[in-house]
Amino acid sequence: MADVFVAAAPGEEAQAKGFAEALALLGFKAEAGAPNESDIAKRADEAKCVLVLWSAAAAAAPWVAARAILALDRKHLVNAELESGATPAPFQAAPRIDLLPRDRLRFKKRFEALVGEIDKLAPRTSDANKLPPTRGARTANGDVLDAIAKARAALLAQPSPDRKPRWRAPILMAAAVAVLFVLGFGAGRLVQAARSGAFLMAAPQADAAPTSAPIAAASITMADLANTPWRVIASRIDAESAERIKTEAQRGDASAQAIACIAHLAGAEGFLPSPTAAREQCDAAAAQHNAAALYYSWVLQREAPHSGIDPSVARRRLAQAAQLEWTPAQVDYALVLAPDADAPLEAQAQAGRLLLAAAEAGDPRGQYQYARWLRNNRAGPRDPAAAIPFL
Incomplete structure (x- = not known):
């Protein structure tokens, strides 16, 4: 407990x-x-x-x-x-x-x-x-x-997705909770109130908004793909945006193909849950040297080893994405090169350079891993004080 x-x-x-x-x-x-x-x-x-x-x-x-x-x-x-x-x-x-x-x-x-x-x-x-x-x-x-x-x-x-202003609902929630607290609700009555929707009973239904607003295909930028976990992107795709993504992917748009890859992997709305279909989309976008697709190929091989992507191909694409300065790939490739203290010194030094690049780009995982590298890695200074600026 x-x-x-x-x-x-x-x-x-x-x-x-x-x-x-x-x-x-x-x-x-x-x-x-x-x-x-x-x-x-x-x-x-x-x-x-x-x-x-x-x-x-x-x-x-x-x-x-x-x-x-x-x-x-x-x-x-x-x-x-x-x-x-x-x-x-x-x-x-x-x-x-x-x-x-x-x-x-x-x-x-x-x-x-x-x-x-x-x-x-x-x-x-x-x-x-x-x-x-x-x-x-x-x-x-x-x-x-x-x-x-x-x-x-x-x-x-996992940055909070963009939301429309929702001032009224939290205010009504706070007021309702305050009333319940003053009345001294016990656990059982509190559960009943939550189950019945009493907390929000004063809020018109029209004011309700989904926690995660669907993403239109055209609004998903490469920066979104780099900075947002792939599962979050996939979870916010609705039926309408799915059709746009499919249309653009069929036209050969590499970014849409990369999005379709993770949509198939996650089984997003409008997409058949299929590692094979995900691989086909990743392959098509990776052939155009799309950094997101190169990285998602690595993700796909780890999440669905039966997808048909060979581990050596996935690793090569991960390295290519890192060379294209795709920050999630820089972090993952650094950890592949130097997974522990027994890795060759040259690999540890290369990992440090990749983590530094990701950290300076503002990637939270990059900052965390680079701080650890500065403190612990034998290719680095092994100085806790040097890690502080990245924490």
């Missing part, structure tokens, strides 16, 4: 999981997920601390609010804001930290403050190697550096 539960909106579980893993590096017993009806009442008293990652989606999610109100009632709640001011008003009485994940230096300070609040409710294990040292020696502690980098990378790895 975990002492710390990290809650997030449906669709943002990956962020919560990465954040929980970061807390585990510091000695917390942490788990994560999107609260749901089946476990909200059961787990109401299990966690010593409930950390809610507040975003616009979380503020409009009934089960997140239900989980938060139970934690607030038990004085177990800590708020972490992924977007400034996202915490609904009824929960602002609990500790609240605006993490500012896109500001590296400020994030480090805010993360440390957040850890302090969590520690008050759920003290960590006594393992001295996982406890932060004194303030003056903090930069020498590997677990702390890893935790900060991993937490920030988790929050940035």
